Amino acid sequence: MALLSKKDTNLILDPLADNNPITIQVLGICSALAITAELQASVVMAISVLFVLGVGNVVISLLRNIIPTKIRIIVQLIVVATLVIIVDQVLKAFAYELSKTLSVFVGLIITNCIIMGRFEAFALGNGPWKAFLDGIGNALGYGIILIVVGFFRELLGSGTLFGFKVFGDPVAKTGLYATGYENNGFMIIPPAALIVVGIIIWVQRSRNRALIEEN
């Protein structure tokens, strides 16, 4: 028997494209705008959300039959916040440098609406294994968009990737800059992310017309 049934595979693959949390569900836009000026920050955020959403979905799914309906949102919030604080404290003690890079993201992870959205929409009604796959799938779908946006914004805005100068040195005018090329400063500021995300949505919907809403 295969490790993943057809249904399970879809739990992971759907959020990557046709049910992507950012481009289709339009969740998690705020962090997609805020932290994608550099590729490295995008990757760090993608990995953090992968962890929190994977584990959080399992915890909520295990508790789903005993959580009182009236306070379920508060319980979800506590689970996310606790997970994030535990990771933050452990990293501070054993991987201090890494924790300094991540500390900025802590608030952004706790308030990321994808996490609450998946807890509410999926983990509360499904078993732990399915919830885990759903969490991983959605986090990957979120991460892919973040990395694509981060790639274009860093490349066009700063002429670098992971801090490595791809186009040459803009101050010393070497490489591509010698031909008169200039970095597009607009790509560094958050509205540029909205435009890149918009283009991704456009491309995605023209390739798959079923995604276009009827008015």
Place this chain on the structure above:
Amino acid sequence: MAFNKENNSYTIAFAAIMVIIVGSVLAYLASALSGKIAENERFEKQQNILYAMGVNENEGGGSVNFVPTDRVEAEFSKYITEQLVINGDQITQNDEAYLIDLKKQIASIKKGETAELPVFIGEKGGNKYYIIPMYGKGLWDAIWGFIALNENMVVQGVYFDHKSETPGLGANIKQRYFLDDFIGESILSNNQLKGIAVAKGNNDPENNIKDDNEVDALAGATITGNGVSAMIRESVNLYKDYLETIRVN
């Protein structure tokens, strides 16, 4: 199901148990790890102070590389020859001055109380470095750092750090290309202690003019940059009397 999930007393009991479990897990974790975390923070302060006076492992123009944590205590006692605490007119030696929290001292000055301001004196290659701590506000939260000066009030090095500035924008105040711009800038203007401003459009992107009290700003990080300017100005002001005593021209 054996119990009623909608029952009020069940809801309250669930909430109470959850708070107790989560609270004890976090409290246990915090107390178990506090020693290790405090040690990491101490090393970090020593690394930052040493970085400002140019004791670091930087190679070329790339990234910020501190003295590694296993050597930092030895290097700190080797290069930092004096640690002073300024309390009004009194200056005393204190080997744990680097542990003073500047945030609390600034708060007590604002309340009109006396404060203990730390200064670190370093020596490297026959030159003296006067390193003062800084603390201020960025866009989202606190920013802080250290600035190393010589007797002529010329910056020998700086280090900035932040709690939660935007990654890729304001967070870049701790990148080499920003920190290095400060080296060689004078904090004097018309023979008065002034500071250094982070300026947009100062027509000096390569930072060749060292006496204009300005360095080039970071694109997309105006408010963080203004915070850095204000932080340097306020720190210089805070230490004005002391800096006047060590100034030679």
